[in-house]
Amino acid sequence: MPSLATRPERQTDYRRFSPAIPIIIDNGGFNFRIGWAGESDPRITFRNLVYRPRHKATGETVTIVGDHDPVLLKYFDCTRSSYRSAFDSNVVYQFEIMEYVLDYGFDRLGVEDSPVDHPILMTECICNPISSRSKMAELLFETYGVPSLAFGVDAAFAYKFNQQHGICSEDGLAICSGFATSHVIPFVEGEPVLEACCRTNVGGYHVTDYLKQLLSLNYPYHISSITWEKAEELKLEHCYVAYDYAAELQLFQKGTKEAEEKTRCWQLPWIPPSQEDAPSEEELARKAALKEKQGQRLRDIAAAKKFTRISELEHKLHGLEDLVQQLDEVEDEEMYSILSVTDYNSKQEIESAVHRVTQSLRKARGEPCESEEKVDASLSEKYPLISIPDDMLTPEQLKEKKKQIFLKTTSEGRLRAKQKKFKEELLREKQNQEDEEKRLENPELYLEQTRVKYRELCERVDQRKRLKTNGNGNSSGGVGRGERLNSVQKERMRLLTTAAFDRGKGEDTFGARDEDWQLYKLMSRDNDDDDDSLDEDETELSRVTTRLQEIDPEFVAKSDLAALQGTLEFTRLRPLTAEDFKINLGIERFRCPEILFQPSMVGVDQAGLDEMTGVSLRRLSSKDDAVKNRMCNSIVVLGGSSLFPGLDSRLEAGIRQIRPYLSPLKVVRSLNPVLDAWRGAAAYATSMQFSTQTFSIQDYYEKGESGLKQYQIKYSL
Amino acid sequence: MEPEVVNSEMLLPQNFSFKKVQMGDKYPKGHARGRHWKHLKQILQAENFQSYPTDEPNYLNIETPPSMYPSKKFCDITGFEAPYMDPRTNLRYANPEVFKRVRMLPNEHIQRYLSLRNAAVILR
Numbered sequence: 001m002p003s004l005a006t007r008p009e010r011q012t013d014y015r016r017f018s019p020a021i022p023i024i025i026d027n028g029g030f031n032f033r034i035g036w037a038g039e040s041d042p043r044i045t046f047r048n049l050v051y052r053p054r055h056k057a058t059g060e061t062v063t064i065v066g067d068h069d070p071v072l073l074k075y076f077d078c079t080r081s082s083y084r085s086a087f088d089s090n091v092v093y094q095f096e097i098m099e100y101v102l103d104y105g106f107d108r109l110g111v112e113d114s115p116v117d118h119p120i121l122m123t124e125c126i127c128n129p130i131s132s133r134s135k136m137a138e139l140l141f142e143t144y145g146v147p148s149l150a151f152g153v154d155a156a157f158a159y160k161f162n163q164q165h166g167i168c169s170e171d172g173l174a175i176c177s178g179f180a181t182s183h184v185i186p187f188v189e190g191e192p193v194l195e196a197c198c199r200t201n202v203g204g205y206h207v208t209d210y211l212k213q214l215l216s217l218n219y220p221y222h223i224s225s226i227t228w229e230k231a232e233e234l235k236l237e238h239c240y241v242a243y244d245y246a247a248e249l250q251l252f253q254k255g256t257k258e259a260e261e262k263t264r265c266w267q268l269p270w271i272p273p274s275q276e277d278a279p280s281e282e283e284l285a286r287k288a289a290l291k292e293k294q295g296q297r298l299r300d301i302a303a304a305k306k307f308t309r310i311s312e313l314e315h316k317l318h319g320l321e322d323l324v325q326q327l328d329e330v331e332d333e334e335m336y337s338i339l340s341v342t343d344y345n346s347k348q349e350i351e352s353a354v355h356r357v358t359q360s361l362r363k364a365r366g367e368p369c370e371s372e373e374k375v376d377a378s379l380s381e382k383y384p385l386i387s388i389p390d391d392m393l394t395p396e397q398l399k400e401k402k403k404q405i406f407l408k409t410t411s412e413g414r415l416r417a418k419q420k421k422f423k424e425e426l427l428r429e430k431q432n433q434e435d436e437e438k439r440l441e442n443p444e445l446y447l448e449q450t451r452v453k454y455r456e457l458c459e460r461v462d463q464r465k466r467l468k469t470n471g472n473g474n475s476s477g478g479v480g481r482g483e484r485l486n487s488v489q490k491e492r493m494r495l496l497t498t499a500a501f502d503r504g505k506g507e508d509t510f511g512a513r514d515e516d517w518q519l520y521k522l523m524s525r526d527n528d529d530d531d532d533s534l535d536e537d538e539t540e541l542s543r544v545t546t547r548l549q550e551i552d553p554e555f556v557a558k559s560d561l562a563a564l565q566g567t568l569e570f571t572r573l574r575p576l577t578a579e580d581f582k583i584n585l586g587i588e589r590f591r592c593p594e595i596l597f598q599p600s601m602v603g604v605d606q607a608g609l610d611e612m613t614g615v616s617l618r619r620l621s622s623k624d625d626a627v628k629n630r631m632c633n634s635i636v637v638l639g640g641s642s643l644f645p646g647l648d649s650r651l652e653a654g655i656r657q658i659r660p661y662l663s664p665l666k667v668v669r670s671l672n673p674v675l676d677a678w679r680g681a682a683a684y685a686t687s688m689q690f691s692t693q694t695f696s697i698q699d700y701y702e703k704g705e706s707g708l709k710q711y712q713i714k715y716s717l
Numbered sequence: 718m719e720p721e722v723v724n725s726e727m728l729l730p731q732n733f734s735f736k737k738v739q740m741g742d743k744y745p746k747g748h749a750r751g752r753h754w755k756h757l758k759q760i761l762q763a764e765n766f767q768s769y770p771t772d773e774p775n776y777l778n779i780e781t782p783p784s785m786y787p788s789k790k791f792c793d794i795t796g797f798e799a800p801y802m803d804p805r806t807n808l809r810y811a812n813p814e815v816f817k818r819v820r821m822l823p824n825e826h827i828q829r830y831l832s833l834r835n836a837a838v839i840l841r
């Protein structure tokens with residue numbers, strides 16, 4: 001998560017500070033700040049995150065706290081580890097990580113040999129659960145040896161700081177929007193009224209996350225460029241709070257000029273495919289020569305192969321012919337002995353082998369083979385038994401005859417299929433020629449006709465598809481509520497229900513007759529009669545599409561059009577342009593911070609910032625209107641997530657709706673919403689009475705957790 | 718360790734002079750590093766806030782209640798006002814063009830849009 005910020009330097013002046021001077025820690029969900037009391041700025045600030053990757057070379061697990069240079073991460077295996085924060089919402093729960101963070105913080109502050117011998121003032125969330133507070137105390141007391149501790153709410157410190165500087169008065173409201181949560185805290189007579197404060201679990205983190213998700217969903221192609229850090233950057237730079245959300249939406253919905261101006265465009269890096277200049281003459285000539293050479297080489301290889309094959313076959317043929325001759329010359333008895341030496345069982349086999357070899361030889365030589373008559377002759381040869389009627393044959397011969405009939409029919413079928421294909425080819429050729437002629441004589445008319453044909457076919461195919469699925473495109477295929485069945489589906493349903501119907505005790509005779517099983521054929525979904533005609537239409541459609549793509553310059557296939565108009569998924573049909581790499585931030589600019597005011601947009605069922613003030617005021621026990629008026633006259637906006645432009649005017653408008661008509665209302669930003677908490681705490685720690693507010697290590701050993709439970713600091717010193 | 722890594726002082730040292738107990742001893746290597754720290758939900762359950770007096774503020778007390786106003790419905794895809802909802806996917810949409818896009822979304826995107834609003838159905 002961290003960005004390329006520089007890492008803080010180790011401070012060297014630790015010795016200058018006497019043990020009475022407290023160390024101030026602002027333990028925020030986003031940034032961890034640590035420094036000395038009495039100074040105006042925290043010495044060290046870093047992201048409150050820990051990363052524990054494994055070093056690739058040594059395999060040991062190392063710890064990295066805060067921001068770091070992403071380039072150096074290449075030495076580490078980053079796949080198994082992720083950034084971890086000690087916080088869950090705004091409460092610290094992972095104290096191992098907290099310890100790493102504190103280690104780093106103290107180390108950077110320059111703490112040296114002695115145990116940390118300064119009182120520590122640390123910020124925590126409002127109404128921190130006791131277990132978290134006590135574990136933190138345990139960590140600080142027992143591991144770091146801190147002499148005394150103080151816990152305080154960061155928003156309260158910030159408010160007091162602003163009060164001292166005159167921004168707000170003693171009675172007021174602090175609206176603090178943090179990283180994971182947002183609070184509204186009323187102050188009466190300088191002290192926060194904790195019973196009346198309220199907290200919504202929406203903060204800067206949620207705004208960034210929302211922005212990231214929205215951009216990733218709208219631009220799925222660029223999902224890897226839209227990281228959390230990038231979204232954070234975009235949020236800081238471009239997001240603002242709309243004064244009137246509905247009106248802004250209208251602006252963008254209508255697409256007015258103002259909306260155009262407000263839309264920011266983020267151009268992602270993109271390199272256009274380099275245009276290849278027409279290669280020069282030389283290049284062309286060289287390439288042609290190369291190709292020629294390669295072609296020549298291939299041809300040589302082919303010729304050599306052919307030659308070897310021919311010689312092989314000739315050799316074989318010679319051998320077989322010799323064998324035949326031998327057998328002719330010799331008597332019958334010797335025939336068997338000769339035959340047993342070779343692989344062949346009878347003279348006929350040898351002769352058929354000879355025939356085969358001569359055939360392949362002829363083919364290899366490229367001469368046309370006279371296969372037709374031979375085939376016929378062999379056919380009648382192979383199936384001698386067919387012509388003999390049944391009653392004259394023995395049972396084995398009958399079996400033979402059946403086999404031969406089967407073989408004959410299959411080979412005849414194959415022949416027929418070949419002839420049919422040949423005829424179809426001829427037909428298609430003729431059609432193509434006719435088409436060409438038509439096109440040549442009247443191109444315009446032809447184009448029109450093909451276009452019309454295309455449209456018709458498209459419609460028919462679409463319609464049939466729609467009927468088939470019955471609008472069931474996205475769903476799992478079951479018929480949902482309210483969807484009508486067509487007649488085919490109805491019939492199928494009827495069959496299914498009747499077949500499944502349990503006829504009770506009566507005997508179930510399904511399956512006794514052969515015709516029963518035909519039921520399954522009828523039920524089967526695959527057995528659609530429409531299939532054939534649909535296929536025809538589809539093939540016709542694809543043919544026409546290709547034809548149109550060839551001849552019509554403006555033709556865009558319908559399916560491609562639909563895909564282009566839909567989400568930005570790119571079909572590879574058109575080249576990517578610079579346009580596709582632009583991410584537009586239009587309404588996202590003010591839609592994301594809006595979740596602070598309408599948490600229901602992200603599903604958090606709580607009130608937004610402006611309503612929270614009303615809730616908080618209502619929770620105040622005093623019914624005195626004067627107090628409430630005074631409070632509304634000094635509302636301070638704090639917290640890192642309140643830096644959105646337009647937030648305070650929107651807040652003011654929102655709160656004005658809740659308050660009585662014309663009651664005083666003033667909303668101001670704090671001096672520095674991010675640093676004020678630390679500064680307030682630092683200023684608080686310098687006062688004389690600070691030591692009375694701390695919780696010392698002796699108290700810890702004596703009272704332990706219950707002492708912490710009662711611990712509550714007074715903010716006005 | 719590569720020199721530039723050492724120079725950048727990026728890594729946290731194992732031992733510190735100001736600590737009484739070092740990390741290595743506190744969390745010995747063999748044990749599951751997950752440490753099973755209690756998450757916030759468990760912490761809050763363990764705190765048992767019902768036993769405390771109700772007028773004292775505690776972590777749960779101060780949560781904001783749901784909003785008084787009915788939530789405005791916005792289109793999940795474009796962000797405009799959305800008076801309509803697709804019954805099949807439960808996504809809200811603003812006008813017919815957006816509806817076309819809704820119907821053409823792959824299932825994964827539908828779930829992600831819904832989870833933005835915390836409305837996705839989680840199957841366990």
